Amino acid sequence: MLALFKPTGAPGLELTERPEPQTGDHEVKIRVLRTGICGTDLHIESWDAWAASTINPPIIPGHEFYGEVVEVGSEVRDVHLGARVSGEGHIVCGNCRNCRAGRRQMCIRTSSIGVNRDGAFAQYIVIPESNIWVHQNEIDPDLGAIFDPFGNAVHTALSFPLVGEDVLITGAGPIGLMAAAVARHIGARFIVVTDISEPRLALAQRMGADLTVNVAEMRIKDAQKTLGMHEGFDVGFEMSGHPSALPEMISNLNHGGRVAMLGLPTAPIDVDWAKVVTHMITIKGIYGREMYESWVAMSAMLQSSQWLRDALSSVITDRFPITRWQEGFAAARAGTGGKVVLNWEEIHV
Numbered sequence: 001m002l003a004l005f006k007p008t009g010a011p012g013l014e015l016t017e018r019p020e021p022q023t024g025d026h027e028v029k030i031r032v033l034r035t036g037i038c039g040t041d042l043h044i045e046s047w048d049a050w051a052a053s054t055i056n057p058p059i060i061p062g063h064e065f066y067g068e069v070v071e072v073g074s075e076v077r078d079v080h081l082g083a084r085v086s087g088e089g090h091i092v093c094g095n096c097r098n099c100r101a102g103r104r105q106m107c108i109r110t111s112s113i114g115v116n117r118d119g120a121f122a123q124y125i126v127i128p129e130s131n132i133w134v135h136q137n138e139i140d141p142d143l144g145a146i147f148d149p150f151g152n153a154v155h156t157a158l159s160f161p162l163v164g165e166d167v168l169i170t171g172a173g174p175i176g177l178m179a180a181a182v183a184r185h186i187g188a189r190f191i192v193v194t195d196i197s198e199p200r201l202a203l204a205q206r207m208g209a210d211l212t213v214n215v216a217e218m219r220i221k222d223a224q225k226t227l228g229m230h231e232g233f234d235v236g237f238e239m240s241g242h243p244s245a246l247p248e249m250i251s252n253l254n255h256g257g258r259v260a261m262l263g264l265p266t267a268p269i270d271v272d273w274a275k276v277v278t279h280m281i282t283i284k285g286i287y288g289r290e291m292y293e294s295w296v297a298m299s300a301m302l303q304s305s306q307w308l309r310d311a312l313s314s315v316i317t318d319r320f321p322i323t324r325w326q327e328g329f330a331a332a333r334a335g336t337g338g339k340v341v342l343n344w345e346e347i348h349v
Helices: 039-046 049-054 147-157 174-188 197-204 218-227 247-251 273-278 291-302 306-315 322-334
Strands: 002-005 012-018 027-036 065-070 084-087 122-129 133-136 167-170 191-195 211-214 233-238 254-263 282-285 316-321 339-342
Touching: 002 122, 002 174, 002 322, 012 322, 027 084, 039 049, 039 322, 065 122, 065 147, 065 316, 084 147, 122 167, 122 211, 147 174, 147 291, 167 291, 174 191, 174 197, 174 233, 174 306, 197 306, 211 218, 218 247, 247 254, 247 273, 247 316, 291 306, 306 316, 322 339
Parallel strands: 167 191, 167 233, 191 211, 233 254, 254 282, 316 339
Antiparallel strands: 002 012, 027 065, 027 122, 027 339, 065 084, 084 133
């Protein structure tokens, strides 16, 4: 089969032939139709310090995908041939305290698809049946390919009640954009999205943001004045990882404000902990998706809302055949658009 392959610990990937994976008794083989490019994939391709300390080549990266089931193991019971599926990228042990308590997203022995084992940048991928998400309703393949990051957005947005609340989102990357759409769908009052990329801020307006703030030109407190807010934001989604974002968010929260923090910091963050204490602010770390409540929620919301389906589809700003994967990675690395999706169907013909 063809695959985007990382043969050694050096920059770059190769589109080359690799052995087709074998299906175990409890596993499912999927013919990959679409894959999304994640920031993790960019790290692996460029072979930065994080990749060098985390990845053990040779490996096939990629964990955002949509495809068709072509083979099931002898012990598979609930996934059938021909099903259209996406997949949860975290494979858990099932035996640690968190797994046994139903908190599988907190497994201490998580193995990540495309990071710790071969992933979805290939014609075929094999994963455990328990990681399969079967799409019960028709869904656009491109949208199916971004269920993994959409799940991150849903996990973040559903961390705290949003109906009637004022929401601040720092970072208009693809997941921040999707979180804005979810907040609008749920019923937030004012939604403000910050970034320094004007194209991404324009996308945020299409996601339902009431106001976008280029933080290179405007302060968040001025956005509050524009909207007639007097007591600060109720909920914050920190999606950027920028060291100035969380302190700025905290300074613009109401007393009792709540923060869901998905963005991985790129440098140490200087937090005013006295304000966190005296203003009784809650900060919650978010990683991946709740397994599998996030998947249930995102499927239900998409099924019930044409507006949300259209909004999420517009987050996908670039589409490339797999043979032009370099252009796809360049578009993702530019940091000015939304999600980038690679189409694998041409090589299945």
